Amino acid sequence: AQKITQTQPGMFVQEKEAVTLDCTYDTSDQSYGLFWYKQPSSGEMIFLIYQGSYDEQNATEGRYSLNFQKARKSANLVISASQLGDSAMYFCAMREGEAPKTSYDKVIFGPGTSLSVIP
Amino acid sequence: KAGVTQTPRYLIKTRGQQVTLSCSPISGHRSVSWYQQTPGQGLQFLFEYFSETQRNKGNFPGRFSGRQFSNSRSEMNVSTLELGDSALYLCASSVLGGLGEQYFGPGTRLTVT
Numbered sequence: 001a002q003k004i005t006q007t008q009p010g011m012f013v014q015e016k017e018a019v020t021l022d023c024t025y026d027t028s029d030q031s032y033g034l035f036w037y038k039q040p041s042s043g044e045m046i047f048l049i050y051q052g053s054y055d056e057q058n059a060t061e062g063r064y065s066l067n068f069q070k071a072r073k074s075a076n077l078v079i080s081a082s083q084l085g086d087s088a089m090y091f092c093a094m095r096e097g098e099a100p101k102t103s104y105d106k107v108i109f110g111p112g113t114s115l116s117v118i119p
Numbered sequence: 120k121a122g123v124t125q126t127p128r129y130l131i132k133t134r135g136q137q138v139t140l141s142c143s144p145i146s147g148h149r150s151v152s153w154y155q156q157t158p159g160q161g162l163q164f165l166f167e168y169f170s171e172t173q174r175n176k177g178n179f180p181g182r183f184s185g186r187q188f189s190n191s192r193s194e195m196n197v198s199t200l201e202l203g204d205s206a207l208y209l210c211a212s213s214v215l216g217g218l219g220e221q222y223f224g225p226g227t228r229l230t231v232t
Contacts, residue, residue: 045223
């Protein structure tokens with residue numbers, strides 16, 4: 001079963017508009033972290049924002065905010081005032097809590113959403 | 120502060136050969152993780168090293184191995200290369216690993232012919 005779901009393979013947004021990228025996750029751990037990364041065509045993964053499972057406030061970093069709904073297991077990324085440079089792949093990822101060394105796949109990435117910003 | 124560096128950036132190898140990739144983390148970061156990215160499988164976690172010890176391991180065959188040195192630099196080795204090993208290999212570092220955020224290097228693009 002997929003642990004990270006990003007239902008939007010591709011999205012378009014008008015420059016200066018806000019856009020929400022969806023992410024749902026599945027875990028039975030109480031302690032986990034959720035991340036969003038941006039990957040431009042150059043290939044480098046750029047860390048955007050982090051939300052811990054125990055954080056009560058939604059994380060914000062500049063134009064990025066994370067809409068964290070724990071009960072729904074949802075961690076959507078909101079980009080405000082889109083810019084042309086925001087065109088990239090966006091990945092939602094989860095890192096689950098501590099486990100025995102025999103545990104595998106503790107860091108999971110979603111399939112990504114391709115965002116295109118239109119001038 | 121310098122970012123995560125990976126060498127080489129591009130590599131072409133033939134089937135059956137072995138390859139070693141290098142990653143230098145951000146100064147002060149003790150955790151280094153490796154990922155494989157392919158169009159078909161997406162981003163998959165290979166392993167994580169912390170203070171020279173492998174702390175976590177993804178679901179990859181034993182041909183994939185790694186190590187970390189006392190200065191936190193890490194190397195990843197793939198032996199007996201297969202065509203399916205062609206991928207972008209990304210290294211990420213963080214202060215403590217675990218639930219902290221990671222910072223990625225530019226990646227090494229490996230092509231196996």
